[in-house]
Each structure stands twice: as C-alpha cells, then as structure tokens.
Amino acid sequence: MQCVVVYDIPDDRLRSKVADICLDYGLERIQYSAFAGSLAPSHMDELLAKIKKRAGNKAADVQIFPICTTCWNKRRQWKQQEKTNPTK
Amino acid sequence: MDLTYLIVDQWGAFVGKHSERIQVRLKDTLLQEAPLLTLNAIFITSRGVSISADAITACSEAGIPIHFIRSSGYVSASIYSAGLVGTIQTRRAQIEALSDQRGICLAKAFAAGKIFNQAALLRYMAKYRKQTDQDAFRELQWSAGEILDHLIELERLDGPNIEALRFQILSIEGRAAEKYWNAVRQVVNVPPDWNGRVGRGAQDPFNSALNYAYGILYTQVERAIILAGLDPYAGFLHADRAGKPSLVLDLIEEFRAPAADRVIFAMANRNTRFEQDQDLRLTAETRRTIAEGVLERLEKPERYGRKKMLLRHIIQQQARHMATFLRQERDAYTPFCVKW
Numbered sequence: 001m002q003c004v005v006v007y008d009i010p011d012d013r014l015r016s017k018v019a020d021i022c023l024d025y026g027l028e029r030i031q032y033s034a035f036a037g038s039l040a041p042s043h044m045d046e047l048l049a050k051i052k053k054r055a056g057n058k059a060a061d062v063q064i065f066p067i068c069t070t071c072w073n074k075r076r077q078w079k080q081q082e083k084t085n086p087t088k
Numbered sequence: 089m090d091l092t093y094l095i096v097d098q099w100g101a102f103v104g105k106h107s108e109r110i111q112v113r114l115k116d117t118l119l120q121e122a123p124l125l126t127l128n129a130i131f132i133t134s135r136g137v138s139i140s141a142d143a144i145t146a147c148s149e150a151g152i153p154i155h156f157i158r159s160s161g162y163v164s165a166s167i168y169s170a171g172l173v174g175t176i177q178t179r180r181a182q183i184e185a186l187s188d189q190r191g192i193c194l195a196k197a198f199a200a201g202k203i204f205n206q207a208a209l210l211r212y213m214a215k216y217r218k219q220t221d222q223d224a225f226r227e228l229q230w231s232a233g234e235i236l237d238h239l240i241e242l243e244r245l246d247g248p249n250i251e252a253l254r255f256q257i258l259s260i261e262g263r264a265a266e267k268y269w270n271a272v273r274q275v276v277n278v279p280p281d282w283n284g285r286v287g288r289g290a291q292d293p294f295n296s297a298l299n300y301a302y303g304i305l306y307t308q309v310e311r312a313i314i315l316a317g318l319d320p321y322a323g324f325l326h327a328d329r330a331g332k333p334s335l336v337l338d339l340i341e342e343f344r345a346p347a348a349d350r351v352i353f354a355m356a357n358r359n360t361r362f363e364q365d366q367d368l369r370l371t372a373e374t375r376r377t378i379a380e381g382v383l384e385r386l387e388k389p390e391r392y393g394r395k396k397m398l399l400r401h402i403i404q405q406q407a408r409h410m411a412t413f414l415r416q417e418r419d420a421y422t423p424f425c426v427k428w
Contacts, residue, residue: 024108026123043125 002072003027003044005035007051007062014058021050039064091128093383094120097372099136105143129307130154133375153311159369160288160296161303168314175317181414182322182335190414191250194338194421195325199261200242201342201423206268207232208426209345213275213353224275231271238264250324257325261341272349277356293362296370297355297378301348302340304382308400309343310336312407318414339407342423346390347399351381391427 005022009015019029025047027037039047044064051062067075094110096103102113110127112120124146132139132154139154147154148169156165185191214228238260247253269285272278278294286295313320313335323334325341355377356362362378363371370378386400397405406424413421 020107023121024123024125026126 002067003039004065009060011058092122094130096132097134101137103139105146124150133157155307161300178317178411187249191324197421197423198325198338198341199257203264204425205345207235235264276353291368297362300378301382305348309340312404316407316411346426351385
C-alpha cells in the first residue's frame with residue numbers, strides 16, 4: 001500500500017538515521033523529513049519498531065499514513081528549483 | 089512489491105552495504121542503490137568491480153545471489169548462502185533417479201518442453217503476421233507443426249535408463265532445433281550472412297546476443313535449482329562432466345524460447361543493434377540492454393496450470409516440482425508449456 005511517512009525529530013543524528021531506515025524500506029524521499037512509497041502492513045510495523053528501538057529515549061514523532069491507490073492518484077504536486085538570473 | 093535487480097557494469101565500481109541497502113559507488117558518487125528488502129539478485133558484468141565482505145554477507149543472509157558474468161554470457165561464479173545445500177534426501181533421490189525410469193521421464197520432459205515451446209514461439213510470431221503477411225503466417229504454422237511432430241517420436245522412446253536413450257533424445261532435439269532456427273531466419277531480422285545458430289564461442293552479434301541472454305537466464309535457473317535443494321551438477325539429458333552444471337542445462341531447455349529467444353527476436357525486429365567491440369565481444373551497453381530485457385521478461389505473467397504466474401516464479405515452481413517428483417512425492421513431471 002502507498003504510504004507517506006513524516007517525522008519531527010530534533011536530534012540531528014537520530015534524524016539522519018531515521019531517514020536511513022526509511023530508505024532501507026525502499027521509500028522515496030519527497031521532502032527533508034517526509035518519505036513516500038509502497039509498504040506492506042507488516043513492514044509498516046517493522047519500520048516503526050526499528051525507529052522506536054533506534055530512538056531510545058530521545059524525542060521523536062513519527063507518523064505513517066497509508067493512502068489507497070485512488071486517493072494516491074488524486075494527489076497534486078508542484079515543485080521548482082530556485083531560478084538563477086542568467087544575466088548575472 | 090516490485091523486486092529489483094542490480095546490474096553493475098562500470099569499471100572501477102564499488103559494491104558496498106550501507107544500513108540495510110546495497111550501494112554501488114564510483115569514487116565518491118552514488119551510482120545505484122537498492123534496499124535488501126526488495127533486491128532480487130546482483131549481476132556483476134564488468135571487470136574491475138570490487139565488492140565488500142559486508143555486502144556479500146548481507147546478501148547471502150537475505151537470500152540474494154550475486155552472479156559474476158563474463159562478456160560472453162558465461163557465468164564465472166555465483167555466491168549463495170552456504171546453508172542452502174543441506175537437503176540430502178533430495179540429492180540422494182536425484183542421484184538414484186539417474187539409473188531408473190525417473191531419469192528418462194525427466195529427460196523426455198525437458199526435451200518435450202523445449203520442442204513444444206519452440207513451436208509455440210513460432211506460432212506466437214505467426215499470429216502477428218496473419219493479416220500482414222499471409223505467406224509468412226502459413227510458413228511459420230507449417231514449421232511449428234513439423235517441429236511438434238518430433239514429440240511423437242520422443243514419446244515412443246523406451247529403455248532401461250537414461251544412458252541408453254540420451255543419444256536418441258539429443259538427436260530428436262537437434263533435428264527439431266534445426267527446423268526451428270531455419271524458420272527463425274525467415275521472420276527475425278537476422279544479419280543476411282547469418283550462418284545459423286552457434287553456441288559457445290560465437291563471433292557474430294546475433295548468436296552472441298542469444299548466448300548472453302541464455303547466460304542471464306542460466307543464473308535464474310541455477311538459483312531455482314539450488315533453492316529447490318537439487319544439485320546443479322547431476323543432470324539427466326546432459327551427461328555428467330566435471331564442472332558442467334548439467335541439471336541447469338536440462339531445466340533451462342524449456343525456458344530458452346519463451347524467456348530468452350523471444351526477447352532477442354523482438355529486439356532484432358525492432359532493429360536494436362547488437363554492437364561488438366574490436367575483439368568481437370558485445371559492448372557493455374548492448375549487454376546491459378539484453379540483461380534488462382531478459383530480467384524484465386521474467387517479471388511478466390504467463391499462464392501456468394490454471395493460474396497466472398510470473399515467469400520467474402514458474403521457473404522456481406518447475407524446480408520444486410522436479411524435486412518432489414524425484415523424491416517420489418509426485419507422479420509425473422510436466423514441462424512448462426507456454427500458451428501462444
């Protein structure tokens with residue numbers, strides 16, 4: 001199932017480790033602290049358990065939202081790189 | 089979940105493990121990356137590639153084989169978990185079967201599967217010419233029929249063990265193959281000076297492309313055989329010879345036409361150039377296209393019994409069926425026959 005994983009983690013080292021764990025599950029980075037991709041329900045639990053173990057007693061807030069295919073297909077996005085002035 | 093394959097074909101690339109992912113790096117740039125969770129196999133097809141011990145350990149623990157393939161399609165080495173070979177009951181049965189009817193049944197099934205699927209591929213190619221090219225359509229249908237005639241001859245063979253029949257089966261298979269390649273010449277865009285099918289040591293691009301495709305397929309069949317607990321070196325149709333993985337060559341027969349030939353023929357007919365370098369080896373780019381083509385084909389569903397299954401899973405199922413047949417838990421082994 002398509003999932004969006006977002007997190008809010010103040011600690012730099014833990015944050016980058018959590019990003020690593022997300023990548024391990026084949027998720028794609030859509031923003032600095034947001035990932036998206038396909039996850040089986042058991043993998044969702046496993047992912048959360050791994051992050052929890054890694055976090056120890058540090059502050060962390062991780063959320064996983066499953067999104068059904070129809071809803072996923074209705075998503076909108078807009079993105080651009082900063083435009084540099086060519087005359088400069 | 090989609091499984092992925094890593095093809096490492098860059099000179100100087102380094103294959104390592106980071107967290108739970110396999111990464112391919114060149115100096116400091118990350119070329120490719122795949123999580124162990126969705127990785128199916130790693131193919132190392134270039135020279136000058138290094139791989140870390142951690143990556144090998146992680147792969148074997150996760151059941152991901154690493155194959156080293158030369159530019160000719162020859163598989164130099166495959167790395168699997170060392171624990172996969174502990175299935176002695178199956179191995180005993182496999183060796184015993186060589187001297188009784190089970191061996192004959194398997195050898196006949198492999199040959200029959202090959203012949204049937206060659207005819208099926210010709211009919212598949214005929215189907216698309218029914219409207220556009222009536223002559224080619226009839227020609228192909230006729231060749232397919234002629235190839236299928238050999239099945240009757242095969243069926244009639246009888247003997248005490250496989251040793252007594254091997255030569256006859258190979259002869260039938262050879263004659264069917266000759267008709268097959270003659271028909272292929274007429275509908276596939278082969279070079280005009282193509283001298284027919286050559287296996288090992290082929291110098292021309294079309295044969296080299298086929299050989300490379302078989303090399304990729306070979307790794308998949310070998311993996312299925314090892315996972316089924318069978319010994320890749322004790323074959324039935326192909327005679328024992330030190331260092332010759334006869335059983336892999338046996339089981340691959342029924343998959344050559346649907347999994348490899350079809351990919352190469354389609355590429356040739358789309359005017360893909362099989363480029364060679366000055367030493368008559370396929371270029372890295374061509375090899376990659378072929379490998380990707382075959383691996384993609386394995387992810388396509390085919391009808392199998394009453395179900396639809398990915399070709400990759402069918403290969404695995406056939407290896408398992410062979411093992412259960414050898415252990416006499418199943419009465420017969422039927423080859424995989426594609427529907428056209």
